[in-house]
Amino acid sequence: MSLIPAPKDQWYVVHVLSGQEQKVRDNIERRIPLEEMGDLVFEVLVPTERVSEVKKGKKTETKRKFFPGYLIANMHLLTDDNKLVDRTWYFIRETVGVIGFAGTKDKPIPMRPKEVESMLLQIKERSDNVAPKFAFEVGETVKVSDGPFEGQTGTVEEINLEKGELLVAVNIFGRSTPVPLEYWQVEKA
Secondary structure, eight states, X not given: OOSSOOGGGOEXXXXXXXXXXXXXXXXXXXXXXXXXXXXXXXXXXXXXXXXEEEETTEEEEEEEESSXXXXXEEEOOXXXXXXXXXXXXXXXXXSTTEEXXXXXXXXXXXXXXXXXXXXHHHHHHXXXXXEESSOOOTTOEEEEOSSTTTTOEEEEEEEETTTTEEEEEEEETTEEEEXXXXXXXXXXX
């Protein structure tokens, strides 16, 4: 049994210029049909997550890279006997913005199947769910920026990541009352 995954199961981490991830990915995708590389380069991903925040009283959603400076590529780069597939190697290496591959200096190392599975699941989860721009902690003081309690400060009592909600204790008629709020309705105090 070979330690090298089958051609379609090889995934690599490609180091690119920070801030150029999408541009490099688009360039690779555009060149695949032009240079007839479809049988060697299968998929190139820029792992991103959707992030929500409040700007000037409005809820906005943006995409944020969770591996800045890196692409994840599914491509046939190593043969069964651990030799480089020159066409793939040069195709990626000669792409403007590519710095190199994660691994050793002269030979990239494919990701382990468990790492690939975990990473693909993480990409799917993070693209399906909207994460808050800021992470909150239980016991932290926050300011309510939207809704009927706008302008009040409170203390985070619980965090529900699945629902994207916080249970915040605010002062109502002199009493501390827990109020469920979405992430985007609060900001750091």
